[in-house]
Amino acid sequence: MTAAVPGPCDGGIAAAAEARPSAPKRMTLIASILASSLAFIDGSVVNVALPAIGSDLGAEAAGLQWIVNAYLLPLSALLLLGGGAGDKFGRRRLFIGGIALFAVASSLCAAAATLPLLLAGRALQGVASAMLMPNSLALLGAAFAGAARGRAIGTWAAAGAIAGALGPLLGGWLVEAVGWRAIFLINLPLCAGAIWLGWRYVAESREETQVPLDWLGVLVATLALGALTWGLTVLSGGGSGIGGGWTATMLGLGAMLLFVLIERRRGDRAIMPLAMFGTASFAGLTILTFFLYAALGGLFVLLPYVLIELRGYSPVAAGAALLPLPAVIGLGSRMMGAVAARTGPRLPLTIGPLVVAAGFALATRIGEGTSYWADVLPAVLVIAIGMAGAVAPLTTAVMASVDGDHVGTANGFNSAVARTGGLIATALLGSVLAARGEALAHAFDAAALVAAGAAAVAGLAALILLRPAEMRTPQAEGSDS
Template identity: 65%
Template sequence: MARKQTSAPAPGWTLAASILASSLAFVDGSVTNVALPAIKADLSASAEALQWVVNAYLLPLSALLLLGGAAGDRFGRRQVFLAGLVAFAFASLGCALAPGLEWLLAARVVQGASAAFLMPNSLALLGTAYSGAARGKAVGTWAAVGSVAPALGPLLGGWLIGAVGWRAIFLINLPLAAGAIALGWLKVREAGGEGKARLDLAGVAAATAALAALTWGLTVLGAAQPQVTQGLVAVAAGAALLALFLVTEWKRGSHAAMPLALFATRSFGGLTLLTFLLYGALAANFVLVPYVLIENHGYSPLQAGAALLPIPLVLAGSSRFMGGLAARIGPRWPLTIGPLVVAAGFALSARLSSDAPYLTTLLPALCVIAAGMALAVAPLTGAVMASVDSAHVGTANGFNSAIARTGGLIATALLGAVLAAQGDALDRAYAHAALAAALAAALAGIAALVMLKPSEVTGAK
């Protein structure tokens, strides 16, 4: 794929290719949620296995995002971007043709790893194609699609499952990936050549092993019939590997995948905690709501996907206003109030039951959740960038994105008992999970209030 770049950049084509490619990755993280009941029935999957249909994608995506960005710096962002797209397309085909659960999980791992390489480089390519105010607008457009696309995934997936079957949610990736590859190959140009950045393979290996052990341990502990000893051993091993990761990053200094210099300000730590808690709660909700509606309330996959439609609609309609508000008053209060509003929405959703009308229970809850997310999403990226020095802006954004996926990974690992429940017990288990999500979102808002310093998150250092 590597060839000398001589043509002038084509910013519009770069934006189109980046949005199309990253949308594939964003949507594939959520589209499977409405497919879980169909996969469960077709492949005779247990509740624990259903968790891994989601987490087999999130685990490599979370662990390899920083490596994907560093690989682009080392080998060329366009080359790594295209390689990630090609691998994602082949992995999607593998998911669609999976003869059994093991094959599906293996293909999902490759999908997640591929997404980890294409996502950070799709954003980085925008940085080389645009400059000044135009760059801000392009990144804002990319981020807006990234916020709305995961919420649209269940609607698209529900339609495809009803019309064709669950395998179609992966086959649809092929023409979209082909379009992104064609745009990337023919129209995208990257200013500058390959860098000399050294890849932090030891750090990434430790992080991947730590997340894998923690995820497996929490999955075992969160099951309907938990294996306590095995789970605790796995969690302890994950914690030890996480400590090894931190030691490795400290020794590598500025060459680390996660330079500890990122945490020089208290605000960056607060933003990290906020992101982990808020996006973990949101990911759990995106998994459970379609599942409960299909399994317990007689919804079709399309109806379950449409039930989540208020979230992308509210986000799309209010994000621009919320972004302007945050620019005027600073990000601290939006990042405090937004998660608290989300917490109220999760608490409202706990009223969901088989005899409760959608229009008076789930719909208002989802609208409140969406309003809170609209308030929080817009200022988060700017606050992350402002909370670190200029040399670490790109790494900080990549790390924050990885933390958001890690939050979803850990949250999904804790849902085993809910997914194993049936009938009224499933509604009760969902209510408990919704209240736990409300607590996590509220703690995210408190973290913003206590830990964010206005001088560190507005650029006025």
């Protein structure tokens, strides 16, 4: 997901891992935070730099979309495989390898003289994030147990929110003071620190019972997402190539169907076991996640772009405009997690997305308005309040909607769905990114209304499909010794 907040169920991946003795726990936590911050920061700073990159490399609307989606596509498709490979080959090995690859990819992005080279670097960053993110969380789950594990996950989530909040601000400052290439060079010291901590302090862990990886399923899913994303990007931009766009979109949808058939045949050995969809609640949560994070992903791409291109904001000011969103989500998520524990997840997961929908309806004032305090801030705050009401309950609900054998897989899948939502949303933004002047304002208004509709669908999915009787009550864990 191209957003400055952690995915909805990233923390659940760590919670699902078995506790084992490890090297110093504090250093493992710091290494996990540093590595995850790479993905959180890089997923947000690029959005602030899109106008500068487009101007320097001569990127049209489709090129700007691919600067975002070249990262999201491999991350969405390979996230579950990255976790499975860590379980099989060693989580520490995949963790350190992913960080090293991220450093190489960031260097390629910073040195890119053409758009294709930049896109290649962004794709490598996505592959690296798919390696390091699930394994950084699984290493947390291996290092901590019981209440200490919960505190570690909470610290990781808070650090991710802070990194996401500071990312656009830092990115905007770097674009202004140094140039857009600096937003990729800032990753290198973080990579170096995380690799050193991982090599020096983090203990290796892996699953004792190893299942063959679902390589065919991953390949078909990647091809499906790639064809679908390319097709929708062409179609949303208009102009020539419409026939090819429709062909790619249809091929992508067909490959999605083939992926489902492959997963059905593989049963519990599948990367996406269809047994998880045995309840209406899990299906509803998947629909909710896709539409809610598609709306949010579109906002993170469009809002800085519109403020810079249409309203004359500096990159720093555009980054600061998004600051309330991760801040409010980070502050409100813990409280809403407690509320969901008392009331059940259905009510907050219905109300939260509907509040987000109201915030996107307010965002239609941004295109025409000129005041941050009267036009931008109210919409961002309402969206943030709604998201704060949904993030923590969503993680809890996903974990409770499947049997104990599928908790880790369900969390990873839900996180991948969130990022896929942002991927598809960005692929549909071509006509908005291609617009100029007041046409851009009108296109942004239309996109905000579509996002409001998507968030409303998310809330209705929770209301209609979530069934408390299907929810499993997670067993409490003991405290860490």
